[in-house]
Amino acid sequence: MIIPAHIWTPWFSLFGAFSGFDSIEDCYQDQTKNIHAVETGLSSDPPMNWRLSSLDRYTLVSNSDSHSPWPWRIGREANALVLYELTYRGIVEAIMRKGVNRVEFTIETDPSYGKYHWTGHRRCGVSMSPIEAIKLRNICPVCGRKLTKGVSQRVEELADRPDGFKPKNVPGYIHLLPLSEIIQVTKGYSSPNVRQVWSAYSKLIDRFGDEYTVLMEAPAKEIAETTDSEIAGSVISVREGRVKITPGYDGVYGKIDLLTGKENVKTKARRRGTLDDFL
Template identity: 45%
Template sequence: MSVFIDLHMHSRFSRACSGDINLQNLESHARMKGIDVLATGDITHPTWVKELKSLDERDGLLVSKTGFHFFLSGEVSNIYQQDGQSRRVHNLVLVRNFEILDAMNSELEKYGKLSSDGRPILKMSSSQLIEALKNIDRTIEVIPAHIWTPWFSVFGSKSGFDSIKDCFQDMAKHIFALENGLSADPQICSLISGLDKYSIVSFSDSHSHWPLRIGREATNIESDFSFEGIVGAMKGKNINNTVEFYPQEGKYHYDGHRNCRFSSHPSKTPKDGKCPRCGGALTLGVLNRILELADRETPVTTQRALHAIPLQEIISFAFNSGPHGKAVWEEYEKAIHAFGSEFNVLFNAGEEELKDVLEKRVHKALMSVRNGDVSITPGYDGEYGKLSVGGQVRR
């Protein structure tokens, strides 16, 4: 069956995360979104793990009392020296049960303080990480996280590598999927033939429990509700499609310097990598790195991407207000009540049925999004891209 998964999440124990992230909130909002299997996030954090143990284990997943499926996955930050350079790479770790998880955490404790952050810093290389995990249990899997972000990723301009092999060395054979991150999509990733053999997946990396963030990127696979099924689908490239941000909307699509409000397409970026306004270093973005490593002119992937804007955003455009207001939430709930989930509203519901339920201006904005009548000033250096929907900018 077709299943929407979001395997990159954070709990309230990660830095800069909402204090209200608990299992009840995650489940109810993931259901509203249309996510079938949600990452627990932060599986290395002792207090969060204690809380997760209230869930039942079944077929390598966790199940709530009301039958919702969670997936034991968390992010770690590998910080180390390799080839004379300092490296910072974020990796997602996937685990099938608490017994293996407990064994893993007692090992990882040797490399960093697991209780200090839901996404702990580990003083070990990415290849050492995989080696250590495979020694504990061969079913533990690693997916490199948001592979293009400048500061903390396998290909990042600041501290990354030029290939999966350079980063993971003889452990590279265990890599089967790559998380493309908000500023990229499977299409642009396919400009690089070296990535052809990997499943390109998308997850939210959400720091909040609201449906505005959970599942903002997600992956639709053919699988049953089991660890093996889900991992197997990614290993077999059995991906139906991914839900994607418009890459320009991500925080690091273009090059730039945020303080000076300077941004540029890589083709226009000064060759010395310096900000023309202040002379400081520019942050080279995702598109820059992709074009640097690209060996194709045009994308070749057959993997489908559904470019989406969260429904709360769309409503807030129609209302010309922020996405967190009460009126926006009421309209959102009404839509979910009528169609079952946000993904149904965004992708499946018929235009006429939608007309019966949604406010006229919301219906119009949603149709603009469906028809691709969206334009975006690209994001850069930590600044999200600026959206306009149907020619309208939000105040």
């Protein structure tokens, strides 16, 4: 089984703006029969891929694409499978949608977080949405050269369905962000790789066992008890989708701008008077 990785990335990927393929068959020809799934990459999520009817017969999977050794890159995207038999065959059957095993949902970063969501030029500090880029005919207003076309623009070019279309019987998905980066942004550090971030991160892992439990299930009150109410508020904001991200472009990661809802936890705490010790 072959699963093409991050199929939308501009450089050297299946649908990449610079690789020249508009369909799976054009790219893989007689080997297309061995492809049962495609990996959506960080810069796209299932709703973006659902806009191509030609992808309906492929299972969408999401992997970490962890090229670097930083631990916060591991598991930033993942697949949740229901397996009646934890074997290679079971996993293959889930992906091929045969039998009782199945892909239940995928864990996604917000596609804006990915390094190629919008169109732009890294060196020129220029980034823009597909609509703006098309207006400028993909020419950089700073250097006059061709812009690096982002994933959202490429999806727009190949889509044969409107934004918001959802095919029947597809696995679900949730948006999360790496816990280390949530702590970093909340506390205003320049990198997740600082002692204070690791300290808060490790306390949470010690208490809840793993990062997904913190991100998806741990109660705000207990996160606040273990670290502080600001971090608790940010984790809940990410869980509930209340995050603003300046989209990534031309190899630059999206910037997590605002984790709203810090106020929520504080307000609740004041109202109920249970978190005051931690404020």
